[in-house]
Amino acid sequence: MATPSWQVSGQYYETCSCDFVCPCLPGGMAVDPSNGSCTFAMGFQIERGKYGSMSLDGLGFIILGYTPEAMGKGNWSVGVIADERASAEQRDAITTIASGSAGGPMAALSGLVGKFLGVESASIVFDRDDLRWSVKASQFVDMAAEGVKGLNPNATEPLYFENTGHPAADRFALARAVKSHVNALGLSWDDASGKNNGQYAPFSWVSA
Helix, strand or coil, X not given: CCCXXXXXXXXXXXXXXXXXXXXXXXXXXXXXXXXXXXXXXXXXXXXXXXECCEECCCCEEEEEEEECCCHHHCCEEEEEEEECCCCHHHHHHHHHHHHCCCCCHHHHHHHHEEEEEEEXXXXXXXXXXXXXXXXXXXXXXXXXXXXXXXXXXXXXXXXXXXXCCCXXXXXXXXXXXXXXXXXXXXXXXXXXXXXXXXXXXEEEEECC
């Protein structure tokens, strides 16, 4: 059966185990992550979404991943945390979007993924207060970060990274992770050093 057309838009939040600022994108995914390997958590808060005629409004999901060396070398392990409020049909739609099997931005990374870790359901809570934000998914994910401003003492906006080619957003704000705790789908990562990378942006995805 053909994949229906779909679109999702809202807010994207990410932390990863690289030092701030993550070298992977400016290095063209050809450089080693700061600490040799990289674990990442990308949270997506859907404000408006539709998969065919089915609404995805107000739901959320988290893409978790692990890359053992330079990201461009592949062999990624990736899994999905889906909003527990989603029906079985909505969960399937979110999984196909997040995994890239329904086309869209994540499909461009499919050749780098060596192992799909599966899907877990959880209550996902997004919280945002100006430059500070957090994403929590039951016992699986607990992450928070704060946008980083530049040297201008009058700045009201964080630093931005543009023309990134990142699947979530081509332009995103830079943030410093406050904490990142992941214990799901075989991935385990705990950091509260305040040194790790974070980033966030509005996102808007559509099927190809």
